[in-house]
Amino acid sequence: MTRFSTLPPTSTEPTRIIVALDFAAAEPALALVDRLDPDRCRLKVGKELFTRLGPAFVEGLQARGFQVFLDLKFHDIPNTVAAACEAAADLGVWMVNVHASGGSRMMETARARLSRVANPPLLIGVTLLTSMDASDLAGIGCPGDPRERVMALARLARDAGLDGIVCSPLEAAPVRAALGRDFLLVTPGVRPAGAAAGDQKRIMTPAEALAAGSDHLVIGRPITQAPDPLAALLEIERSLTGA
Numbered sequence: 245m246t247r248f249s250t251l252p253p254t255s256t257e258p259t260r261i262i263v264a265l266d267f268a269a270a271e272p273a274l275a276l277v278d279r280l281d282p283d284r285c286r287l288k289v290g291k292e293l294f295t296r297l298g299p300a301f302v303e304g305l306q307a308r309g310f311q312v313f314l315d316l317k318f319h320d321i322p323n324t325v326a327a328a329c330e331a332a333a334d335l336g337v338w339m340v341n342v343h344a345s346g347g348s349r350m351m352e353t354a355r356a357r358l359s360r361v362a363n364p365p366l367l368i369g370v371t372l373l374t375s376m377d378a379s380d381l382a383g384i385g386c387p388g389d390p391r392e393r394v395m396a397l398a399r400l401a402r403d404a405g406l407d408g409i410v411c412s413p414l415e416a417a418p419v420r421a422a423l424g425r426d427f428l429l430v431t432p433g434v435r436p437a438g439a440a441a442g443d444q445k446r447i448m449t450p451a452e453a454l455a456a457g458s459d460h461l462v463i464g465r466p467i468t469q470a471p472d473p474l475a476a477l478l479e480i481e482r483s484l485t486g487a
């Protein structure tokens with residue numbers, strides 16, 4: 245069986261890819277994970293897998309050497325979100341997120357709680373879901389340009405002390421220009437040329453996302469639903485390095 249690590253590295257840099265493990269059960273998720281190299285990619289556990297399998301599954305991934313982005317997008321009153329972030333820290337995850345639209349006080353409270361923890365996870369704020377466009381924004385009573393909304397929420401997250409944001413690659417360049425190199429940009433909404441967009445509305449290819457300034461590319465279905473997920477991942481990696 246080909247494993248990610250058995251192939252020659254195509255870059256001296258670790259890959260920026262975070263594989264979104266959106267599966268309904270442990271078996272198919274682990275069938276993919278067991279072919280991946282923790283030195284070459286990170287993993288994202290979201291609402292589906294976490295709700296089904298809980299912290300033990302995350303611990304199992306970490307025991308295999310993977311850094312885990314716990315993508316539960318906390319959005320609640322400040323005290324509840326801060327406690328949930330502390331629970332994520334206790335689990336030892338690499339990154340955790342909250343909805344920036346939960347507001348400054350919510351984000352500041354989470355930041356403060358994590359600052360009391362040894363080796364806290366990176367804390368990032370979700371700006372505007374990549375599945376939403378201007379008409380979706382208007383539908384929730386917030387007419388306007390998605391890019392402006394992302395920019396406003398990015399500033400709010402930065403001012404609350406967060407380490408970065410989740411946005412679409414379409415906003416990466418302007419956010420990078422406005423907020424600087426040290427603010428992490430984590431971008432889902434990534435589709436190789438010709439891949440189905442599915443429910444994603446604000447998308448770019450992996451190479452475009454990287455060129456626009458994304459630090460980490462979150463990619464799910466183009467890998468997990470591919471006939472050969474490992475081949476799909478390697479092809480995306482090649483498209484990033486030009487190898």
Ligand SMILES: O=c1ccn([C@@H]2O[C@H](COP(=O)(O)O)[C@@H](O)[C@H]2O)c(=O)[nH]1
Nearest residue numbers: 264290372373374432433462463464465
């Ligand atoms: O704005 C957001 C925030 C999170 N996501 C998550 O990323 C992956 C993307 O999966 P694909 O299959 O590549 O579309 C998924 O787990 C989402 O929950 C996002 O897409 N957009």
